[in-house]
Amino acid sequence: MDRPVRVLFVCLGNICRSPLAEGAFRKLLRERGLEDRFQVDSAGTGAWHAGEPMDPRARKVLEQEGAYFPHVARQMTREDALLYDHILVMDQENLREVLRRFPEARGKAQLLMDYLGGGEVGDPYYGDFQDCLEAYWTVEAACRAFLDHLERDGSPGTASPGGA
Numbered sequence: 001m002d003r004p005v006r007v008l009f010v011c012l013g014n015i016c017r018s019p020l021a022e023g024a025f026r027k028l029l030r031e032r033g034l035e036d037r038f039q040v041d042s043a044g045t046g047a048w049h050a051g052e053p054m055d056p057r058a059r060k061v062l063e064q065e066g067a068y069f070p071h072v073a074r075q076m077t078r079e080d081a082l083l084y085d086h087i088l089v090m091d092q093e094n095l096r097e098v099l100r101r102f103p104e105a106r107g108k109a110q111l112l113m114d115y116l117g118g119g120e121v122g123d124p125y126y127g128d129f130q131d132c133l134e135a136y137w138t139v140e141a142a143c144r145a146f147l148d149h150l151e152r153d154g155s156p157g158t159a160s161p162g163g164a
């Protein structure tokens with residue numbers, strides 16, 4: 001059997017945006033019966049929140065959406081840059097930081113929003129619950145577009161038997 005497709009979501013703190021994206025993506029995989037075909041995680045470029053649970057607002061959004069999963073924040077490592085096939089970053093600043101620190105991520109790191117016509121996922125950390133909910137809707141739509149893309153292109157682990 002093909003090895004799993006490895007997907008890492010990255011933001012600054014790994015307590016709001018990237019856990020929202022990870023939760024949304026995990027939920028999509030469950031809905032499509034693809035959980036076994038993927039290895040999914042998230043990380044932050046910063047270490048300030050490492051070891052902490054996700055932001056309570058993000059947790060509430062994910063619970064409300066049926067997408068909650070246990071999460072402990074962590075900082076992205078060079079091993080991540082080597083291991084993951086797709087490193088989907090929330091904004092330009094963090095994408096620059098990923099590529100500056102880990103040249104190994106070249107060709108694998110990109111903005112998540114590239115799959116939804118471009119742009120960035122704004123930081124809801126200094127906003128309120130509604131900002132967090134809107135960030136979820138944004139990352140959920142982008143994750144759906146990303147997964148559609150993988151399934152269409154028959155990426156390893158998602159190709160249908162006999163498919164291209």
Ligand code: 4NP
Pocket residue numbers: 011012013014015016017018044048049123124125
């Ligand atoms: P995230 O949000 O990158 O979406 O997890 C933030 C979390 C923490 C901080 C900034 C953004 N912070 O400055 O501590």
